[in-house]
Amino acid sequence: MTLTRTQAMDLLHKYGISPRKSLGQNFVIEPNTIRQVIELSSIKPSDFIIEIGPGIGSLTLSLLEVAGHVTAVEIDSALVEILEDSLEPEDKKFRLIHADVMDLDLNELLIARNETWKLVANLPYNISVPLICDFLERVPAITKMTVMVQREVAERLVAKPGEKAFGLPSLKVQYFAEVKKIADVPSSVFLPKPKVESSLLQIKRLEKHSISTNPELLFELAKQAFNQRRKMLRRSLKDIFELNDFESVGIDPTSRAEDITLEEWISLTEKFVRKREKS
Numbered sequence: 001m002t003l004t005r006t007q008a009m010d011l012l013h014k015y016g017i018s019p020r021k022s023l024g025q026n027f028v029i030e031p032n033t034i035r036q037v038i039e040l041s042s043i044k045p046s047d048f049i050i051e052i053g054p055g056i057g058s059l060t061l062s063l064l065e066v067a068g069h070v071t072a073v074e075i076d077s078a079l080v081e082i083l084e085d086s087l088e089p090e091d092k093k094f095r096l097i098h099a100d101v102m103d104l105d106l107n108e109l110l111i112a113r114n115e116t117w118k119l120v121a122n123l124p125y126n127i128s129v130p131l132i133c134d135f136l137e138r139v140p141a142i143t144k145m146t147v148m149v150q151r152e153v154a155e156r157l158v159a160k161p162g163e164k165a166f167g168l169p170s171l172k173v174q175y176f177a178e179v180k181k182i183a184d185v186p187s188s189v190f191l192p193k194p195k196v197e198s199s200l201l202q203i204k205r206l207e208k209h210s211i212s213t214n215p216e217l218l219f220e221l222a223k224q225a226f227n228q229r230r231k232m233l234r235r236s237l238k239d240i241f242e243l244n245d246f247e248s249v250g251i252d253p254t255s256r257a258e259d260i261t262l263e264e265w266i267s268l269t270e271k272f273v274r275k276r277e278k279s
C-alpha cells in the first residue's frame with residue numbers, strides 16, 4: 001500500500017501541515033516510484049530496515065509489507081503524530097523514534113536488535129552526505145543502503161579520480177563501500193516538487209578491507225589536500241611531506257587532490273605513519 005497524491009494532500013490538510021523546506025520535506029506521492037525503490041532494495045522477509053525521515057509514511061507502509069522489521073527515525077513532531085495515527089505503533093514489526101538522527105547513537109539503537117541492517121530512505125537532502133558518510137564510518141551494523149538523494153550528490157558520490165565531482169565524500173564512501181547510481185527519479189514524483197532532480201543510490205559496504213590503513217588519518221590528509229584542491233599536492237601537503245616522499249610511493253607531487261586514487265591515498269597514509277614512527 002502506498003499513498004497517492006490526493007491521499008497525501010488530504011493527510012497534510014487534515015493535520016494542518018505545510019511541508020518544511022528546512023527539513024527537506026519533499027514527500028513521494030507516486031506509487032510507482034515507491035514500488036521501484038522497494039524492488040531495487042531487494043528486501044527479504046527476514047530483513048531489518050532502518051528508515052530515516054518516514055515523513056507521512058509513503059515508503060514506510062510499503063517497507064512494512066516486505067520487511068521483517070522497520071525502525072524509522074523522524075524529527076518532526078507533527079509528522080510523528082500522523083505516523084502514530086496511521087501506522088500501528090503496537091505493531092511489533094515497527095518502531096518509531098522521534099529524534100534528530102544526527103543526535104542519536106545509532107549503534108546503541110541497532111546492535112541490540114540484530115546484527116545487520118539495511119537503510120532504505122528518501123533522505124532529507126540537507127544532511128544526506130554527512131549522514132551517509134557517518135553511517136559508513138561509525139555504524140558497521142548497516143551493511144547496505146538504498147537511498148534517494150539529490151542527483152548532484154549521487155554524481156559526487158560515484159565520481160572517480162580525475163573527474164571534477166570527485167571529492168572527500170566520494171573518497172570516504174568508496175573507501176567503505178561499493179556505490180552505484182541505480183535509477184534517476186524525476187522531481188515530479190514529490191510533493192512539493194523540488195527544484196532539483198533526484199537519483200537512487202545503492203551503497204554496499206565492502207565486507208573486508210584488503211587494506212590495513214588508518215581511515216581517520218587518511219581522511220585527515222585528504223581533507224587538507226581537498227581544502228586546497230586547486231593546489232598541487234607538493235603545496236597543499238607541504239608541511240607533511242617532502243618532495244621525495246611523494247616520489248618514494250610513486251605519486252607525482254604535481255598532481256592535485258582530485259587526481260589521487262584511493263590506493264594512492266593509502267600509500268601516502270602509510271608513508272606518513274612510517275615518517276611519524278621514525279621521528
Ligand code: SAM
Nearest residue numbers: 023026027028053054055074075100101122124
Ligand atoms: N520518507 C518520506 C517520503 O519519501 O515521502 C519523506 C522523505 S523527506 C525527503 C525527508 C524526511 O526526513 C522528512 O520527513 C523530514 O521531516 C525528515 N528529517 C529531516 N531531517 C531529519 C533529521 N535530522 N532526523 C530525522 N528526520 C529528519
